[in-house]
Structure formats: structure tokens, C-alpha cells
Amino acid sequence: MDWYIFVYPVILLAIVLVFVMYAIYFERKVIGWIQLRKGPTETGPKGLFQSAADVFKLLIKEDIIPSKADRPLFKLAPILAYVPAFSVLAVIPFTDAPYLKFSNVAVGLMYYLALSSITVMGVLLGGWASNNKYSLLGGMRAGAQMISYEIPLVLSVVGVVMSAGSLNLTEIVETQIAGAWNVFPQFLGFVVFIIAAIAELNRTPFDLPEAESELVAGYHTEYTGFRFAFFMLAEYTYVFAMASLITILFFGGWDAPFGLTFIPPLVWFILKFCCFVFLLFWLRATFPRLRGDQLMEFAWKGLLPLAIINIFVSALLKEVPFLSQYF
Amino acid sequence: MLGLFKGMGITLKNMTKPKVTLGYPHEPIKMPDRFRGIQHFDPEKCIVCNQCARICPTNCISLTGKKHPDPNKRGKIINTYDINFEICILCDLCTEVCPTEAIIMTNRYELATYSREALLKDMKWLHANDQMIRQDNISSKPKRGGK
Numbered sequence: 316m317d318w319y320i321f322v323y324p325v326i327l328l329a330i331v332l333v334f335v336m337y338a339i340y341f342e343r344k345v346i347g348w349i350q351l352r353k354g355p356t357e358t359g360p361k362g363l364f365q366s367a368a369d370v371f372k373l374l375i376k377e378d379i380i381p382s383k384a385d386r387p388l389f390k391l392a393p394i395l396a397y398v399p400a401f402s403v404l405a406v407i408p409f410t411d412a413p414y415l416k417f418s419n420v421a422v423g424l425m426y427y428l429a430l431s432s433i434t435v436m437g438v439l440l441g442g443w444a445s446n447n448k449y450s451l452l453g454g455m456r457a458g459a460q461m462i463s464y465e466i467p468l469v470l471s472v473v474g475v476v477m478s479a480g481s482l483n484l485t486e487i488v489e490t491q492i493a494g495a496w497n498v499f500p501q502f503l504g505f506v507v508f509i510i511a512a513i514a515e516l517n518r519t520p521f522d523l524p525e526a527e528s529e530l531v532a533g534y535h536t537e538y539t540g541f542r543f544a545f546f547m548l549a550e551y552t553y554v555f556a557m558a559s560l561i562t563i564l565f566f567g568g569w570d571a572p573f574g575l576t577f578i579p580p581l582v583w584f585i586l587k588f589c590c591f592v593f594l595l596f597w598l599r600a601t602f603p604r605l606r607g608d609q610l611m612e613f614a615w616k617g618l619l620p621l622a623i624i625n626i627f628v629s630a631l632l633k634e635v636p637f638l639s640q641y642f
Numbered sequence: 643m644l645g646l647f648k649g650m651g652i653t654l655k656n657m658t659k660p661k662v663t664l665g666y667p668h669e670p671i672k673m674p675d676r677f678r679g680i681q682h683f684d685p686e687k688c689i690v691c692n693q694c695a696r697i698c699p700t701n702c703i704s705l706t707g708k709k710h711p712d713p714n715k716r717g718k719i720i721n722t723y724d725i726n727f728e729i730c731i732l733c734d735l736c737t738e739v740c741p742t743e744a745i746i747m748t749n750r751y752e753l754a755t756y757s758r759e760a761l762l763k764d765m766k767w768l769h770a771n772d773q774m775i776r777q778d779n780i781s782s783k784p785k786r787g788g789k
Binding site for chain 1: 646649650652653654656657658659660661662663665
């Protein structure tokens with residue numbers, strides 16, 4: 316047992332927490348700019364301490380559990396939502412340097428997708444244990460949505476897995492460095508993946524589980540203080556994880572484009588990562604929310620066939636002489 | 643489909659446009675000259691005619707006069723003059739009715755305080771409130787008149 320097995324995850328946790336804080340700050344700023352406002356400016360220089368103040372407020376709040384709630388499940392739900400969100404980061408290779416990835420699991424992609432669906436349980440459980448109709452509705456919606464979109468999400472990466480011939484995320488990146496970034500040959504898969512990923516993250520335009528105009532707040536209506544903070548943290552940790560995964564699967568991970576290798580691979584990774592995070596905020600400020608029936612129809616009748624077509628097309632093109640180097 | 647990308651283009655362009663919000667507590671909002679703000683009172687001009695107290699719709703003005711110290715002069719001079727800003731509606735009637743423009747409006751509007759007592763403003767305070775006075779009511783300046 317080496318000491319860094321315990322120290323590195325703690326460092327990663329700190330990085331994730333700082334990311335979450337400044338992702339929220341940046342989100343509010345970007346949405347502010349788009350709506351011709353300034354966003355937070357008051358707390359600290361340029362409002363930089365705004366999220367820290369918000370988190371501090373949450374932590375000192377009274378911890379309220381409704382008297383009719385199912386106490387053990389109510390307490391378990393935020394933990395069940397957050398733990399998978401953080402543990403999926405274990406398989407993300409940030410660069411090819413050995414100290415910047417935690418475990419080189421052979422089925423890393425599968426581990427990620429399998430574990431990330433446990434969070435639905437936390438959300439559903441939180442909604443049910445609150446003993447509140449809005450929470451239950453939000454939880455049910457979240458469960459239905461996340462399970463529906465899990466399928467196109469998984470099927471859309473099959474093309475990537477076929478071209479790499481591996482479920483290991485490091486190997487997937489190395490195939491892209493040798494060939495082309497998957498976003499070009501697997502464009503259809505990329506489009507399906509990004510839409511399904513946004514739906515998995517419960518973000519606008521797919522934020523039905525937290526539709527505040529219909530459901531008060533959704534599955535976390537009854538949660539306050541640090542339990543609520545944990546649900547929020549899980550959501551933004553998934554933004555971190557999903558942005559990393561998209562960078563790895565479709566944008567060549569730490570690969571430097573145009574031969575710009577003097578910029579370190581970690582910086583390339585962070586740049587691509589930030590582009591996706593910005594895209595999420597941009598979409599949130601642009602699009603309205605989908606209707607419930609549109610949401611389900613879109614997943615089963617739109618994304619699922621497209622994902623299956625993508626699998627067949629990439630399997631076919633793998634056999635075409637010239638194109639096979641990209642698939 | 644195309645509409646989605648059009649919308650995204652609009653929001654992206656919006657990011658660099660000038661902001662419509664004001665930095666209010668840090669930068670004061672400039673009001674137009676005819677704004678009805680907190681009154682300024684000039685005891686020198688007041689002839690204690692009581693018109694302002696009579697016209698006030700909320701009865702927030704209370705004033706007392708005293709005999710002119712110079713026995714050869716007729717009339718009164720002002721002794722106390724209070725406006726209760728708890729009930730004052732800044733309707734501008736007192737300044738309209740004042741024959742000598744002893745009470746006039748300013749462009750100031752910040753009246754938030756921590757106690758009700760602080761809203762009872764006396765003659766001294768109203769006299770000291772001499773910034774941003776309505777330009778039309780400064781008697782040394784020529785009247786704009788109807789053109």
C-alpha cells in the first residue's frame with residue numbers, strides 16, 4: 316500500500332469542490348451576460364466568493380427532516396446520489412502521465428456507465444422518502460428520464476468502443492491519437508451522446524425533474540442544509556465527470572491538435588473540458604424546457620434509433636478499405 | 643432544427659452587448675430635474691403663511707412661527723418646521739403652493755433608515771438638504787417660462 320492511494324483522491328476531491336464552486340459562479344456569470352446583466356459582483360472581488368458564501372449558508376442552516384419522512388432513507392438518499400458521482404472519477408485518465416490517473420481499469424467505460432446509473436436510485440429514494448407529492452413526482456420523473464436516456468447514451472458510445480476495440484478509456488484515447496478524433500467519424504454518435512448526456516445531467520432543456528414552475532423544486536423539495544448541498548454537489552460533480560468523459564471519448568482526451576505539442580497535455584484536456592462546460596451553460600441560457608411527453612418520445616423514437624443506426628454504420632464502415640483506419 | 647442554432651447565435655452575441663443593469667448602490671441613479679424628491683427648506687424666505695401645512699394631503703408638515711425680532715417690521719418669521727417622512731408622499735403640493743419658494747424639491751430620494759424617529763426631519767435638517775435642488779425653483783435663475 317502506497318501513501319498516495321489515500322492522498323490523491325483527497326486532492327481530487329478538493330479539485331472537484333473548487334471546480335463545483337467556480338462552475339456555479341461561472342454559470343451565473345455566463346447566464347447573466349447572456350441576459351444583459353452582470354451576474355454576481357458583490358461578494359468578494361468581482362463576486363468570486365459568491366458560491367463560497369452560498370455553500371457556507373447551506374452548511375450553517377438547520378437540518379430539517381419532515382416528521383412524516385422515512386428517516387433512514389431520507390438520510391441515505393443524498394449519500395447514494397453523491398458517492399457514485401465521485402467514484403466514477405477514479406477511471407478518468409486526465410493525461411497519459413501515470414500520476415494523473417487513479418486506476419487503469421480494463422472496462423473503465425463500463426464502470427463509469429454502470430456506476431453513474433446508481434445515482435438515479437438516490438434521486439428516486441430522496442423523492443420517495445420525503446413523503447411529499449412534489450418530491451415524489453420529481454423523483455419519478457428523474458427516474459423515468461435517467462433510465463430512458465441511459466439507453467441511447469450507452470448505445471451511442473458502442474461505435475467508439477468498436478473503433479477502439481477496448482473499453483479502457485486510456486486505450487480509447489490512444490486510438491484517437493493514432494487515428495482521428497472520434498467526433499469526426501462518429502459524428503452521429505457524438506450528437507446522440509451529447510443530447511443524452513445533457514438529459515442524464517438533468518440540465519436544461521431536460522431539467523424536468525427540477526422544474527421549479529411545476530414541481531416547487533423536484534425531488535429535493537424537502538431537503539435543506541448540507542443534505543441539499545450534497546444533491547447539488549452530485550449534480551455538478553456529474554458535470555465534471557461528463558465533461559471529462561466527452562473529452563476522452565470524442566475529442567481525443569489530452570491529444571494536442573495541429574501538432575501544438577509544446578502546450579502540455581493536461582492544459583489541452585482542461586481546454587476541451589471547459590468548452591463542454593461552457594456549452595452546458597450556453598444551452599441552459601438559450602433553450603426552454605421540454606414537455607414530459609416530448610421528452611420520452613424524443614429518447615425512444617428519436618435518439619435510440621439514431622444510436623442503433625450509428626452502430627450499424629460504424630460496423631459497416633469498419634470493413635471499407637480506406638475508411639477503416641478511422642473506424 | 644435551424645431555429646435551435648439561431649437561438650444559440652443570439653445568446654452568444656448577447657454576451658458582449660452592453661449591460662442594461664445599473665450599479666445602483668455604488669453609482670447613484672441620476673433623476674430628471676422635475677423629480678419629486680426630499681424637500682429643501684429655506685427659513686429666510688418663509689413668511690409663515692401656513693399654506694403648505696394646509697394643502698398637505700397627509701398632514702405631514704407642522705410649523706410654528708414667531709413675531710419678527712425687529713419691532714418695526716410686520717409679519718412673522720419661522721420658528722419650527724418639521725416634515726414627517728413616515729407619511730409624506732412627496733406629492734409636490736407644498737412646493738407648488740409656496741408663494742416664496744421657501745420649500746422646494748430636490749433630486750434626492752434615499753429615505754431608508756433604521757428607526758421611525760429618524761424620519762421626522764426638522765428645519766435644520768431640511769435646510770442642510772441643499773444638494774441637487776430642482777433647477778426650476780432656484781429663484782436667482784431666470785424662469786424657463788412657456789415658449
